[in-house]
Amino acid sequence: MILYLDCCVRETSRTRRLAAALLEKLGEDERRTRYLYKEKLSALDEERLLERERLLAAGEYDAPAFRYAREWAEADTIVIAAPFWDLSFPSVLKTYLENIYVTGIVSRYGKDGRPEGLCRAVRLYYVTTSGGPLDERYGYGYIKTLAEDYFGIPEVRLIKAEMLDVDGFDAETIMKEAIDRIRV
Ligand SMILES: Cc1cc2nc3c(=O)[nH]c(=O)nc-3n(C[C@H](O)[C@H](O)[C@H](O)COP(=O)(O)O)c2cc1C
Structure with missing residues (x-):
């Protein structure tokens, strides 16, 4: 199962367009799509944190609160699409x-x-x-470290298109080249 996490905000998201080319390339495997802005995701406030600790202490790993965690753990391939925001990614991720x-x-x-x-x-x-040059440290780098060192996912790949908002750079050409690289 491919788990596709869409963390894109804009209707005309270029990140989503890039991800669509990748998903097409990956083929027709069973796919579960999560549009994170449409999911009922909440930050861990004190109430949720206490509830989580209670469930873990009771060994209730099947609880609905852990459904996203189970889905993530069971996926064969994970695709995250997230624009570069403020050196990392949107907070919903x-x-x-x-x-x-x-x-x-x-x-x-x-x-x-x-x-x-x-x-x-x-x-x-x-x-x-x-929009400008992609700094890989806090967005991609963070996800890569989490995935490889904590979640046991052996291979993490970056698919990117950068400099899309800089005067003098042709965003459409950059996008087309990035999509061509995916398709080869
Ligand atoms: C809230 C916000 C923060 C951004 N922060 C950065 C940034 O730190 N560095 C950068 O190069 N571009 C930044 N950008 C530009 C986006 O990365 C760029 O336009 C990207 O292609 C948007 O992806 P989308 O078309 O999928 O929405 C930011 C855009 C927004 C809306």
Whole structure:
């Protein structure tokens, strides 16, 4: 199952356009799409945090509160489409990560106290576009570290189109070249 997480805000999102080319290339596998702005995702406030701790203490990993975490852990391939915002990505993706990072479902601690991934996915694609040059450290870099070192997803790939909002750069040409690179 391909889990596609759409974190794109704009109707005319170029990041979504790039992701669509990738999904087409990946083919007709069963796909679950989550438009994060349409999901009922909430930040972990005190009430939710206490409830989560209670569920984990009771071993209730099947609870509805953990449905996104189970879905993430069970996906074979994960595609995240998120525009480059303020050096990283829109906050809805961080809220999603807070919701799915459930110890015992996506990750656990080994005997030596180090995290071990429990996710099935063999590959995660991070699709992004940026107005200027893309700084990979806090958006893509963060997701890559989480995926590889904490969730056990061995391969993380970046698909990008950058410099789309800079005067003198032809955004449409840059997009077409990025899509061509996906299609080869
Ligand atoms: C709230 C916001 C923050 C942004 N921050 C950055 C940034 O830090 N660096 C950058 O190069 N572009 C930034 N941009 C420009 C977007 O990355 C760029 O327009 C991107 O292609 C938007 O993707 P979309 O077409 O999928 O919405 C920002 C745009 C918005 C709306």
